[in-house]
Amino acid sequence: MKPPVIRIGAGAGYSGDRIEPAVELVEKARLDYLVFECLAERTIAMSQAARRNDPDAGYDPHLYDRMRAVLPAAARNGVRIVTNMGAANPRAAAQLVARIAREAGLPGLRIAAVLGDDVLESVLAADPPLIDRPGRVSDLGDSIVSANAYLGAEPIAQALAGGAAIVITGRVGDPALFLGPLIHAFQWRADDWALLGRATVIGHLLECAGQLTGGYFADPGIKDVSGLARLGFPFAEVSADGSAVLGKVAGSGGKLSVATCKEQLLYEILDPAAYLQPDVTADFTDVHFEEIGPDRVAVSGGGGRRRPAMLKVSIGYGDGFIGEGQISYAGPGAAARGRLALEIVRERLALTGVETQELSLSLIGIDAVDRRGADPAAEAGAREVRARVAGRTRSLRAAKRIGAEVETLYTNGPFGGGGVTRSVREVTAVASALLPRELARPSITFGEA
Structure with missing residues (x-):
């Protein structure tokens, strides 16, 4: 039976983000899923360089501390975790998380690693044009360190369907980290563009964590925000139609309002009518916000069209x-x-x-x-x-x-x-290019703590 509402929280907006707000979410927000979005544009290239020096390295440097802090409460409260902290080495990251779970007395957790975003060989062979400057990939010469395609939400959903309590990816579209659990929970079709577009709105709002709840927003005397030293991170109560109510833990610092939502909706958006993602071409032009209570905002609208035929590669x-x-x-x-x-x-x-x-x-x-x-x-x-x-x-x-x-x-x-x-x-x-999506072949490996 499909759940009526899924609660999904944002545990991090970048690699070095605060850890305490995520712990607060898993302890008090009654979540179904917690997402850690920790992978910036250049981060994976630097992680690939680290992996070259040590085959067991290349994942997020804060992975141990973050998982050690949240796993006990997540396991106790049945919260499943999705994260891109695998960076250049999701497999090694999954092995580390399994060790952390055993150290915490949590044996038996099923952990999935999503692979396939490393497309360096395909990019070198295809030599596509660069999309952010003149020239082709070959013009970068021997200086190339890495090439990673932005994968979509489907392998995340498949990993959750396979029973994973924790899903660790490398490079994926940031909203895809949130789409994956929703596709799995609501059994949405991979070509239901309208639903995927609405869910991309939710993922985009949540992906930067504290930016939705007053971080990077405050301007004293103009846009006042209290309690920034203990800023609470947001969560969304998502319905099967792609609408949601956004909130944060009662008593946590920060501010969740229509204004904070509008600023985050427009963050890093080039064309709001065609926000290109690996899962869908999302349309943000008819998104609506309504404050329905203190630090509670209802979000509806948004849509989508067929996903792009090409994947962006960093x-x-x-x-x-x-x-x-x-x-x-x-x-x-x-x-x-x-x-x-x-x-x-x-x-x-x-x-x-x-x-x-x-x-x-x-x-x-x-x-x-x-x-x-x-x-x-x-x-x-x-x-x-x-x-x-x-x-x-x-x-x-x-x-x-x-x-x-x-x-x-x-x-x-x-x-x-x-x-x-x-x-x-x-x-x-970092330079960018486009690659036919069939040249990126996602795969999933499973393991247990």
Whole structure:
């Protein structure tokens, strides 16, 4: 018998998100499913690099702590978990979760790993054009680290139908993490575009977790939000027709309102009438919100059309190094001394032959974010600034020179500089291409704790 309502919660909106709100959800929200969405664009490329160095690595670095915190309450309350924390190695992630379950005294949990998003060989063979810049995949040369297709919800639903209490994926569409449990629970057809489109609305609203409940929303005096230090994450009570009521645990911090829902609905959307996902081309143009109580919002509407024939692929590649140095100046004339420091470093990099593909020189507090141009009055009145130099280079040696030149300002620059920091990091960049969906072949492996 089909359940009348499914309760599905958002346990994370990115890899380093807070863990306590997820524990609160599994303990108090009477959930059926908890979803952890933890995989950003570049994350999987960096995870693939980690896996090359260690075949047992490549999954989310917070997997152990997150699962150790939520598994006991989830098992006690019958909450099934879906997550993309498998990153570049879902199989190893599933094995770790099985060990965590045994350590927690929870033997017998059925755990599924969804594989098949790694399409590097197919992408290299097909050499498709890039969709976010001129050129083809082959133009990236030997710098390519990874290529992962955005899989859909069907393998997640199949894993749940196979009895999995925990489903771990690699790259999937973010809303697919929420669609999978709903397709399984309501037995929706894979070509019911209207239902899948409405469910994509729900998944998109929930995928960033705390952003729906007041995170990334507050603007004191304009959009006030209380209790952000203990922000509660959202859940949805979803009906079989794809409508839902959104809520959060009573007494938790934050705010769930029509305004927070509208902001999240539009987040990262290019065309609201054609939001391309691996499961459906979703249409958000007739979504309706209604506040029906404190921190409770009803959402209805939305629709969909046939899913795209192609899957988006994220291609990770090495793009050189970034060297950075910072130094602070305070007191009268702080901004003028900061400007002088930046010009000294610019000239020094040229004199010593440091080649940069990109170079940024800015005063934090003046023009590091606001790039509309210098404001003489603001600079004259600045009591403290932090000069920042960052450059992208082809070599590690050149990147190190940038921070070194900032450090020499201690004794070779304006007076009163202090608090120098310097760093170098390798750049992992992302390009995108499209691949026929038949070249990505999802599979599922099952195991038990």
